[in-house]
Amino acid sequence: MGDVFKALADPTRRTIMDELSQRDDQTLFEICSRLATRHGLGLSRQAISQHLEVLESCGLVISRREGRYKYHRLDPSPLQQLSERWPVRPRQEEP
């Protein structure tokens, strides 16, 4: 089981999450090409693959195999622990 916070630390992984956020069920190659064209990232396929591994190991991305394709989608639910751990109380009033 991976660390959600460490997974969020990398800007590339956050961009991957953005990409999956607005289009679910993408394969590795799709993500690669869309990152290149739409976000200007020129990373190798393995780099993206390793990032997806990290995101999967902490539950932020769920994958499903179908033949030789592997589809990925975002699952933001692990992020809930965050707002529960440090609730954003409204600014403290001072008399």
Place this chain on the structure above:
Amino acid sequence: MGDVFKALADPTRRTIMDELSQRDDQTLFEICSRLATRHGLGLSRQAISQHLEVLESCGLVISRREGRYKYHRLDPSPLQQLSERWPVRPRQEEP
């Protein structure tokens, strides 16, 4: 300006945030001793100081000087961008 996500990546920093979360306005030495006694962390003063710097540079901790003391408090408001960026939609219903 620091990176909120990178700041959250370190377990020690999260523990510091926990500590400040339940007791505001602590000095560096207070945080050191409370981390040691209550959380079992035996880190040097500078280590904690550097962590506080990181937390301050991204707005998660706000400090105020008073003579030779420097009081710290937690400000969770930078965490809001998180739930806005990847909203936790309720699990997708499938017919």
Place this chain on the structure above:
DNA sequence: ACCATAGGCAAGCAGCCACTTGCGTGTCAA
């Protein structure tokens, strides 16, 4: 059967990061 496609495994490398150590600065009390 053959080959292209989608993806996985593993080693190697460079840069970063958390932590320590040692010294310096400013503030308060006696």
Place this chain on the structure above:
DNA sequence: TTGACACGCAAGTGGCTGCTTGCCTATGGT
């Protein structure tokens, strides 16, 4: 003023990590 206390600055170091490179497996089309 002298010394103790709270904190800051800077250099050095070991380990982690993001990325590449090269090779391998498996699935599907023709």
